[in-house]
Amino acid sequence: MKNILMAAALLLGLCGAAVAQTQTQSQRIAVVAAENFYADVVKQLGGDRVQVTSILNNPDEDPHLFEASPKTARALQHAALVVYNGADYDPWMDKLLAVSKGEKRTTIVVAQLVGKKSGDNPHLWYDPATMPVVAKAVSRYLVEADPAHKSDYDARLATFLASMKTIDNRVAVLNSHYKGVPVTATEPVFGYMADAIGFEMRNQRFQLAAMNETEPSAADIAAFEKDLRERRVHVLIYNSQATEALTKRMLKLSQEWRVPSVSVTETLPAGKTYQQWMTFQLDALSGALQGWQR
Numbered sequence: 001m002k003n004i005l006m007a008a009a010l011l012l013g014l015c016g017a018a019v020a021q022t023q024t025q026s027q028r029i030a031v032v033a034a035e036n037f038y039a040d041v042v043k044q045l046g047g048d049r050v051q052v053t054s055i056l057n058n059p060d061e062d063p064h065l066f067e068a069s070p071k072t073a074r075a076l077q078h079a080a081l082v083v084y085n086g087a088d089y090d091p092w093m094d095k096l097l098a099v100s101k102g103e104k105r106t107t108i109v110v111a112q113l114v115g116k117k118s119g120d121n122p123h124l125w126y127d128p129a130t131m132p133v134v135a136k137a138v139s140r141y142l143v144e145a146d147p148a149h150k151s152d153y154d155a156r157l158a159t160f161l162a163s164m165k166t167i168d169n170r171v172a173v174l175n176s177h178y179k180g181v182p183v184t185a186t187e188p189v190f191g192y193m194a195d196a197i198g199f200e201m202r203n204q205r206f207q208l209a210a211m212n213e214t215e216p217s218a219a220d221i222a223a224f225e226k227d228l229r230e231r232r233v234h235v236l237i238y239n240s241q242a243t244e245a246l247t248k249r250m251l252k253l254s255q256e257w258r259v260p261s262v263s264v265t266e267t268l269p270a271g272k273t274y275q276q277w278m279t280f281q282l283d284a285l286s287g288a289l290q291g292w293q294r
Contacts, residue, residue: 029145032075034084034093037125037268037277038110038134042083044273045138045156049149053079056090056267068092076100081141083134086111089122106145108137123266127192128167131274135160163275170282171196178289184227185237186247187211190264193282194237202227210246221246228253235288236261260288 028051033039039054084093086109139157179198188207203224209216236254240263
């Protein structure tokens with residue numbers, strides 16, 4: 001009899017734990033982020049009180065070739081919070097949200113937060129000023145949705161904002177050494193960060209054509225090649241997720257003429273936080289520029 005009672009107690013305990021776990025999971029705030037770097041920021045701010053799904057995850061694929069699926073629409077339908085870039089970077093999100101009606105769903109469009117619109121460079125996450133603004137907006141939502149844990153959300157926001165100073169410090173050092181240095185790029189992915197550093201960015205018409213998937217003019221291609229051949233630029237920044245024929249051609253020329261190249265991506269690599277990702281790329285850029293003398 002004693003053994004039966006103990007077994008029953010154990011079973012009830014296990015059932016209770018399972019119910020508690022299910023309740024804990026159901027109490028987490030469901031968030032969908034179109035891009036995985038925004039998802040990472042939400043996770044840092046919400047911890048185990050958020051359940052985050054990201055749509056664009058693979059740093060080896062061109063995000064411009066993404067096609068939404070029914071699975072994506074279902075995730076949005078159950079989301080309490082949706083975060084996406086805007087500025088025509090992820091236009092499929094507007095379509096998905098229109099057909100996936102969610103009750104009491106809050107949407108954060110990053111472009112609207114930072115005052116960008118269609119036609120502007122959409123790679124907003126490379127602007128050092130963007131993520132603190134996004135983090136504050138997400139944290140405000142979390143506090144409103146779950147006021148009982150305000151102190152935890154506030155602490156996480158403070159930690160996140162403090163961690164962003166690492167990026168700011170690296171940008172400041174690069175600016176002090178390389179402001180005005182001419183560089184070039186295959187696409188304007190790194191454009192906002194390049195502006196923050198103070199580079200003289202060349203071949204911007206070529207970059208816009210590549211981003212918009214149109215053919216650059218013969219004159220723009222020739223100007224790009226001349227910059228590499230005559231070493232008028234001190235580094236080539238290229239988007240390793242979009243390696244079309246022209247990108248490969250410019251990379252080959254940079255190798256032939258000994259112009260250092262630095263890879264950047266549009267998607268957060270697996271196993272890294274947003275801060276680690278930005279820091280890694282800034283360090284790679286700093287290393288590529290080491291041999292340059294003012």
